Every structure is written in C-alpha cells, then in structure tokens.
Amino acid sequence: MTVTGPNGISGHIAGIDSVLARANEKTVIVPGNTLHKTTSNLFDLENEKKIRTDFLAKVNRLHHSGLSPEQIANDADILALFKKHFPKRSFSPKSKVIQALQSDVISAMTLSESQLDNYIGVYQHSNKQQLEILRDDKGLIARSKGKFIERLIPQSPTEFTFITSTKSDKFIFKMNSEGSVIGLKPDVAKSYFRFFIESGEWRKVTR
Numbered sequence: 001m002t003v004t005g006p007n008g009i010s011g012h013i014a015g016i017d018s019v020l021a022r023a024n025e026k027t028v029i030v031p032g033n034t035l036h037k038t039t040s041n042l043f044d045l046e047n048e049k050k051i052r053t054d055f056l057a058k059v060n061r062l063h064h065s066g067l068s069p070e071q072i073a074n075d076a077d078i079l080a081l082f083k084k085h086f087p088k089r090s091f092s093p094k095s096k097v098i099q100a101l102q103s104d105v106i107s108a109m110t111l112s113e114s115q116l117d118n119y120i121g122v123y124q125h126s127n128k129q130q131l132e133i134l135r136d137d138k139g140l141i142a143r144s145k146g147k148f149i150e151r152l153i154p155q156s157p158t159e160f161t162f163i164t165s166t167k168s169d170k171f172i173f174k175m176n177s178e179g180s181v182i183g184l185k186p187d188v189a190k191s192y193f194r195f196f197i198e199s200g201e202w203r204k205v206t207r
Contacts, residue, residue: 006151008103095166109154123202147196167191
C-alpha cells in the first residue's frame with residue numbers, strides 16, 4: 001500500500017473510479033512503481049480499488065468497535081489482508097491504519113471558511129526556503145514546489161496534522177494578539193518530512 005495522496009483513501013478510490021469510467025480493455029495504464037511493472041490494465045485497477053475499499057471498511061469497523069490503532073493493526077483480518085495481497089512487501093499495518101484513521105475515519109475539527117482563510121499564505125524559513133498554505137473545498141493544503149504536497153487536518157485552531165502522517169507530523173501555527181496567523185513551526189523530526197521541511201520558525205510573509 002503506497003501513500004494515498006492528499007485526499008486520503010477515499011480520494012484514491014475516487015481517482016480509480018474516474019480512470020475506470022474513461023478506460024476500456026485497450027487502454028494502456030501506467031501505474032508508477034506500485035505494481036513493479038511498466039503497464040497495467042483494468043483488472044489491476046479494479047483489484048487495487050477492492051483492496052483499498054476492504055481495508056478502509058475493516059479499519060472503520062474496528063475503530064468504531066473501540067479498538068486502538070495498535071489493536072486494529074494486529075487484528076487477524078487486517079494481518080490476513082496484508083499477507084494475501086502483499087506477501088513479498090514489508091508494509092507496516094500500524095502506519096497504514098493510522099493513515100486511514102486520520103484521513104478517512106476520525107472526524108476532524110470543523111473550522112469556518114473565514115477561519116481557514118487566516119492560514120493561507122506563503123511562509124518562509126530563515127534559510128529562505130518557502131512553503132505555501134492554500135485552501136480548496138476540502139480544507140487546507142501545504143505544499144513546497146518540487147518537495148511535497150500534503151493536506152492538513154485541524155486538531156485545534158493552532159495544530160494541524162498531516163493526512164498521510166504516521167509519526168504525528170504537524171504544523172503548529174503562531175498567532176498574534178489579534179488572532180491573525182503570523183507563522184508556523186513544523187513538528188516532523190520523526191518522519192521523512194524532515195528531509196523536506198526545515199525545523200524551527202517559519203514566518204508568514206504574504207497572504
């Protein structure tokens with residue numbers, strides 16, 4: 001199971017549905033590195049959709065039965081799914097479970113459009129590296145050209161976690177006395193995001 005992107009597993013499935021609606025038996029599909037082969041087909045796409053759909057349904061059911069992420073990752077059904085579909089690949093069920101919970105299962109804090117607009121802008125590190133926070137109809141997205149793009153999930157007015165995070169990666173936003181966002185501080189020291197996002201303070205330089 002590769003990273004599902006800024007719209008979570010549901011967005012990944014919606015993307016597959018979009019391709020399936022346009023493709024036919026003669027369509028050549030380039031899968032990237034997921035299948036370890038140059039081209040793919042409709043059967044592979046339909047199988048990928050089924051795997052993701054089954055996984056998300058299992059995680060959702062187990063979460064609402066009261067299990068913790070660790071318990072879900074060690075559930076017999078989850079382990080069997082990974083063993084069946086990825087017998088030769090070293091995935092961590094726990095990391096995939098946490099991603100699914102954050103992106104598709106656990107409801108995030110709700111912020112109004114005007115509140116979300118407060119975070120939009122360009123942020124700059126002291127080394128001149130920049131990242132941008134922008135908004136679409138689903139919320140906030142952080143991106144840096146050529147480095148990363150990540151949807152942000154609000155946990156509080158100042159703390160936003162990354163949708164694909166498995167290490168509690170987050171941005172902690174700084175506000176002035178009037179409540180305007182003036183900067184952010186990344187907390188990504190435990191994950192691969194540390195290679196793309198400098199630690200320390202990032203100042204908001206444009207709206």
